[in-house]
Amino acid sequence: MKYFILPKSILLLLTVMVFFSCQDELTTTYTYRTMLPVYLEMSDIRARVISTEPAKPLDNPGKIYIYKDYLFINEPTKGIHILNNSNPSNPTNLSFIPIAGNIDMAVNGDILYADNYVDLLAFDISNINDIKLVKRVEDVFTHMYRHDTGEVITFKDTVITSDNPMWHREGTWFMDASMSFSSNFSAASKSYGVGGSMARFTLSSGHLYAVDESTLRVFNVENADDPNFVKPIDLGWGIETIFPFEDKLFIGSNVGMHIYDASTPSSPTRMSVYEHVQACDPVVVNSEYAFVTLRNGNACWNGVNELQVINIKDPYRPYMMEQYPMQNPHGLGLAGDFLFIAEGSYGLKSFNVSDVLAIDQNQLEFLTDQKSVDLIPGPKSLIVIGPDGVCQFDYSKPSQLKKLSCIQVSNPVNVY
Amino acid sequence: MAQKITILLFFSLFICFASLGQSKVYFNQTELGFLLGKRAEQMTGQKENRIDISFITFHGVRINPNHVIGFSVGLDQYEDISIIPIALGWRGFLGQEGKSRIFAGLDIGGGSALLEKKTETEWNKNWYEGGHLISPSLGASFPSKKGKSTLTLSFAYKHQQFSELAGTFASPGSTQIQSDDLPPGFSSFFENNYLFRSFVFRAGLMF
Numbered sequence: 001m002k003y004f005i006l007p008k009s010i011l012l013l014l015t016v017m018v019f020f021s022c023q024d025e026l027t028t029t030y031t032y033r034t035m036l037p038v039y040l041e042m043s044d045i046r047a048r049v050i051s052t053e054p055a056k057p058l059d060n061p062g063k064i065y066i067y068k069d070y071l072f073i074n075e076p077t078k079g080i081h082i083l084n085n086s087n088p089s090n091p092t093n094l095s096f097i098p099i100a101g102n103i104d105m106a107v108n109g110d111i112l113y114a115d116n117y118v119d120l121l122a123f124d125i126s127n128i129n130d131i132k133l134v135k136r137v138e139d140v141f142t143h144m145y146r147h148d149t150g151e152v153i154t155f156k157d158t159v160i161t162s163d164n165p166m167w168h169r170e171g172t173w174f175m176d177a178s179m180s181f182s183s184n185f186s187a188a189s190k191s192y193g194v195g196g197s198m199a200r201f202t203l204s205s206g207h208l209y210a211v212d213e214s215t216l217r218v219f220n221v222e223n224a225d226d227p228n229f230v231k232p233i234d235l236g237w238g239i240e241t242i243f244p245f246e247d248k249l250f251i252g253s254n255v256g257m258h259i260y261d262a263s264t265p266s267s268p269t270r271m272s273v274y275e276h277v278q279a280c281d282p283v284v285v286n287s288e289y290a291f292v293t294l295r296n297g298n299a300c301w302n303g304v305n306e307l308q309v310i311n312i313k314d315p316y317r318p319y320m321m322e323q324y325p326m327q328n329p330h331g332l333g334l335a336g337d338f339l340f341i342a343e344g345s346y347g348l349k350s351f352n353v354s355d356v357l358a359i360d361q362n363q364l365e366f367l368t369d370q371k372s373v374d375l376i377p378g379p380k381s382l383i384v385i386g387p388d389g390v391c392q393f394d395y396s397k398p399s400q401l402k403k404l405s406c407i408q409v410s411n412p413v414n415v416y
Numbered sequence: 417m418a419q420k421i422t423i424l425l426f427f428s429l430f431i432c433f434a435s436l437g438q439s440k441v442y443f444n445q446t447e448l449g450f451l452l453g454k455r456a457e458q459m460t461g462q463k464e465n466r467i468d469i470s471f472i473t474f475h476g477v478r479i480n481p482n483h484v485i486g487f488s489v490g491l492d493q494y495e496d497i498s499i500i501p502i503a504l505g506w507r508g509f510l511g512q513e514g515k516s517r518i519f520a521g522l523d524i525g526g527g528s529a530l531l532e533k534k535t536e537t538e539w540n541k542n543w544y545e546g547g548h549l550i551s552p553s554l555g556a557s558f559p560s561k562k563g564k565s566t567l568t569l570s571f572a573y574k575h576q577q578f579s580e581l582a583g584t585f586a587s588p589g590s591t592q593i594q595s596d597d598l599p600p601g602f603s604s605f606f607e608n609n610y611l612f613r614s615f616v617f618r619a620g621l622m623f
Contacts, residue, residue, distance in 0.1 A: 022573075022613045023454045023463070025611040026609070030604070030606055031598050032598075032605070033604065159595035159597050
């Protein structure tokens with residue numbers, strides 16, 4: 001036995017030593033997220049028939065729009081979910097309108113406007129079970145055109161593994177996850193956009209306003225089912241959000257908040273720029289004050305966590321009146337005298353803001369177990385967006401918020 | 417690093433001495449030596465030699481006069497990378513007990529990167545992972561005059577895998593892309609996968 005095993009072992013060892021010359025091996029791999037360009041012909045996109053599809057589960061919701069008893073929830077770049085919300089305690093998913101390249105929407109009467117890459121679509125939604133495309137306004141968001149041949153460029157989030165340390169390859173862009181093409185338009189970024197290049201919509205005085213990164217596009221929608229493009233207005237670079245109030249437009253940019261006079265709706269004019277607020281600072285407005293949350297830990301590096309109250313009684317000369325320390329305030333919403341603040345992982349707060357100089361003494365409720373990044377005070381419920389999905393609260397008593405329901409989302413927003 | 421080696425040596429010696437009084441069923445082989453190899457080819461095409469330190473202590477049970485099975489632990493210091501090899505092993509002897517004998521061995525297991533420091537900041541994370549280990553060996557043993565312990569000289573081939581990993585965290589709030597290649601929570605990921613192939617020369621004691 002022993003004489004049999006040992007010579008074999010020696011032979012094996014010698015073989016190993018001969019065949020491996022003891023040279024080390026090093027393999028290096030780089031794995032990173034990138035955006036791969038996808039080129040599309042508008043003629044192909046226009047040729048597709050858009051018809052309502054059966055309900056789909058919510059993946060990564062974008063803008064939420066409340067229309068009558070329905071919730072319209074955008075799935076960025078894919079389309080719009082329609083949910084029946086007649087009972088906020090039990091919203092039901094009805095159907096899905098597939099609209100490629102769709103980022104934003106607005107409803108005027110019974111007409112839904114939605115962008116479809118470079119075109120604006122108008123749908124008749126008077127019968128929610130029979131939604132019809134009634135008009136396509138072509139070539140309005142022309143900044144998406146790659147060149148004049150009718151080809152648009154869009155990007156697909158992709159993970160690439162390579163042995164090349166150069167993190168930039170021809171035809172790809174190295175990106176941080178925050179630059180994700182679709183996540184730019186997720187619910188969380190709605191109020192404090194991370195930088196989208198597509199339209200953001202708002203309706204005011206019979207006009208639809210759509211902003212992209214540098215331009216405000218005005219549509220006349222006095223005739224709801226017949227939107228007409230009026231003109232583009234140059235706003236300067238870094239425009240991200242638009243918020244209408246009365247006859248004014250509050251437009252968030254990278255460097256400040258622009259206040260536009262929209263009393264002549266077809267031709268808004270700039271009144272002032274409040275430069276101490278950045279686009280990633282969510283803003284809500286009433287007739288006298290703008291409420292802004294600034295927080296640490298996002299791309300804007302504010303260095304503070306606070307609520308600021310800006311006096312806008314004279315829109316030509318806005319100034320800060322008061323500031324209140326907060327924990328990590330994200331989105332906020334105003335309903336009459338009540339202000340609701342999403343405090344990130346800390347929870348959800350409600351305040352009475354009738355005395356803007358004593359907001360800190362008028363905190364009504366603090367739900368520490370409701371992580372939240374954004375909220376919308378709707379006519380029936382307070383819609384809160386967070387890691388739990390899209391939740392609704394009864395806020396008839398702002399001091400006693402009562403959870404009604406949560407819509408499951410497969411890829412919910414994280415608190416950050 | 418010297419401190420780590422000292423601690424490990426003391427620990428191993430303690431195990432050795434603690435087991436000295438036991439019956440002959442127990443077998444121990446403790447050796448210190450060198451790992452000789454060539455570094456991976458550099459961008460310039462240059463191939464540099466490396467000489468590293470290796471320590472091993474094997475604990476086994478004699479299943480018959482010529483065969484021992486057990487496990488080995490130790491420390492291999494590849495330049496600034498410390499790996500703790502942990503393996504199951506076999507030793508087989510040729511020759512008469514009590515006289516000089518030649519022996520062969522085989523250790524199969526893995527190397528742990530436990531001693532390597534992890535760093536983690538708000539933005540990124542660096543860490544190390546050990547990998548599989550195979551080491552066939554061949555040696556000679558020379559009994560001491562008192563007969564209690566035996567001096568050994570051995571040669572081995574050691575195949576050790578080791579990974580250096582670094583990742584940049586995805587921005588908070590960003591969506592995840594489902595991918596098997598990118599661990600969850602990271603936006604980019606870098607991996608240096610080393611395969612150390614060494615010729616080992618060691619000397620020590622067995623009893």
